[in-house]
Amino acid sequence: MSNQREQADAFLAQMDQFANMMKQSIGVPVLLDQKTGVALWWDQREIKLRFVISVEKIRKFFEALSEGKLLATKCKKSGKILFPPQVDCPDDPEDEVEWVELPKEGELVTWTVIYVKPYSFGHYNDYTVGIAKLTNGVQILAWVRETDPSKLKVGQKVKIEIVKREPEGYLTYEIVPVQE
Amino acid sequence: MGRRVAIVGTGHSKFGVRNDVNIAELAYEAISKAISSAGIEKKEIDLVVTGYVGGWSSEGLAPVVVMEYAGLTGKPGYRIEAACATGSAAIKTAHDAIASGEADIALVVGVEKMNESPTPTVVEFIGRAGNYFWEFENFGLTFPGYYALYATAYMGKYGATEEDLCRVAVKNHYYASMNPKAQFPRAITLEQCMKSRYIAWPLKLFDCSPITDGAAAVVLASEEVAQKLTDSPVWIESIGVSVGTSNLSKRDQFTSLNAATLAAKMAYKKAGIDPENPAKYLDVAEVHDCFTIAEILAYEDLGFAKRREGYKLIREEQTYIGGLIPVNLSGGLKAKGHPLAATGISMAVELTNQLLGKVEKGRQADIKNGRALAHNIGGTGHYAYVTIYSLSKPRA
Structure with missing residues (x-):
């Protein structure tokens, strides 16, 4: 059977x-x-339609992926952690950010399995998108390595893994359910 | 606060797959009716505000194309965009121009030709309506997917079921069956909805609004002009607006839309409506049911139901005519259709006709308080507009 992009x-x-x-x-x-x-x-x-997007100010985030690390920024004064990372503290123009590593453990807040896909995702099998809350309270949205909805539940333990996305072959991060 | 503003004319195209018209012809269906029902001449219009999201359709500058076709070239005009809340944003913009004294009569039109692109392309464009770089580029969220994240959390926490979601679809299709302007003017059964295929778990085909071509228009006028034009103006009593985070990961919960809660609070305060019991002040509401879960969230965000209990309202049929407050008697986005930029204006047209007792038999609400509410959301709570329409002249 052909995938959704081939059908389109x-x-x-x-x-x-x-x-x-x-x-x-x-x-x-x-x-x-x-x-x-x-x-x-x-x-x-x-x-x-294909864009070039500046990541100059957050290039550390992308460089750290190859070291297996997931980074965020932290406002030095307020201690607030920003993810997605940004270099300006939204609550205080005087505050400055530093880079910090995010914990890789957390729990699943919510998820969905995408069956009808956007054109540019039409070559993938059905995939699950979820939001995980990490142990430090930061939330992160990513694919979840489980496409059977009956095997997932709100609040279940998960970890974050740095993975290679195929067939494009680039590093990204994924939410992985942990057996309890 | 500025001058009072009223709706004095309305127009609404048939919603659906409108391969029989181009974008200007489609917009003109609504514009011509709005102008003729207002009893004005084109030369009296001071401002034209066009709502248009586009991307999926060929004309980039839809406002100038529409204005040229409609014989409105030369007048002040511009395009307004606030995702699926574009129509309400366009109404607010025109309202503010009149309230400030900048204009006396404004034409507001919203139009969308979403079927000019194939479905996977439209799914792509709407899926990008959030934070493109962090939530679409790598993870390919779709619009049903965004709301599915809310549905999963809501069902998981509060015990609502997929049947409860489908009950919303059954109600809205039932009322759409009496609305000749609706894309799907036919009733469905709970079983049909439950058996439909999954689009983004737990949302199924019948939980989702369709891809729609359509246009809607209203003529707004200042108090002085409105009272000369008509004996039955419908006043814009108050508008509440709020913007939510672009990244869904930055939200503190997924069981309500913060922006909608804030917008409702603002609108109620301006109109003097008790936020603890708003249904008592209103006769009918049109809410943003792009997906069935969105209508249930709206019940709670608007205060029609207590937190955690929105799904009980539909289970107990409290949002049918005769219940606590009838919701989406037009068929809603779900069954009437959802041409993004036209939707908020379509709500205004519907509620004007509801308040004036002019809609089809079987879907006319009982008008006792003379007040109606429109709840129009852009994206997934990225924008929220709550507008109160009233038969009585609002407080200055």
Whole structure:
């Protein structure tokens, strides 16, 4: 069985094919809606959307992943830990941040299993997204290594692991249920 | 506080898959009705506020495209965006312009052509409506997924069931069956809902609002102008607005939307409504049921039910006509459809018609207090707007 991205691509290829037939017969890419028969123009322009995002001020976070560490920032005066990490303390412009390592143990706050996926996630199998509360109170959102909802429960013990996301092959972090 | 502002005209397109019209034609369906029902001429309009989220549709500058088509070029205008609360944000913007004396008559229109893109692309765009870098880039949350996180926590803590969620869908489809403007004007059974496939556990297909094309419009006027135009203005009594965190991980709980609670508190305070018992002051409410769990959260955030007990309200059918407070007699986002930017304005149109006793038989609320509430959420509690509409002139 093909994955959701392949299905979406196949649908678009089919639309292209219809449009090409229409271009040959009536000269323009105007299709007839299969349900209602109304005329639809099949867009002849296509763009790829991909962004470059600055991580300069938080590059430590990404460098630490290869050392197996999960970092956050901490406001020196207030002691408040910020995750996702940010370099400005939102409550006090005078306060400064330092980098701290996050604990890797916690409990599961909530989760969901994603069956219908966004286009750019359509090549993955069904995946679980959850939020874990770490032992220091910081919450973190990530995939959970369990896709059977009956095996997960609110408040259960979990740990955080640094993992390689395939097929892209880059480091990220994952919530892993711990057998109690 | 500024000048009083009233709705003096309304227009609403048929919601659904509208492959029969382009974005300007769709918007014009609502605009033309709003203008004619207000009994004004286009030249009298001082300001045009267009709500539009877009991304999934081809026109980037929808306001200018819509205004050109509608013969409104030359007037002041701009686009307003607050995710799924765009419509309410557009109404507030126009309201504020009139209240301040900047304008006397404003046209507010919300339009969306979501079906111009294939479903996986739309799922992608809405899934990015949170914190893109930390919660989408690596983890691919979807909009049903966001609300599913709330549903899991709520069910796990309070003992609500998937049946309770489906009961919301059954109610909203029942009322949509009497609303010819609805995308799904047909009733469903609890069994149908329970048997539908999972989209994002524990939310199933029938727990989710659809992908919708649609437009809605209102004409707003200052007190002086409104009283010349109509004997039955519907006043904007108060508006509460709050913004929540972009990262869901930064929220302290997943059983209510903090932004909605704050917005309701503001709106109630301005309108002099007792937050402990708001249902007593209201006749009907339209709440943001993009997913069935969202309606249950709304019951609690608005104070219709005590904390932890929202699901009992639907279990006991207290939000049907004749209950504590009827909710989503239009069919809601769930069954009427949810063209993002049109939704808040659609709520205003519906509540205006409810207050004036002008909706279809079978889904008309009993109007005793002359007050109605719209609860419009952007994202997953990223924006919250609570607006009170009233038949009686509000306190200055």
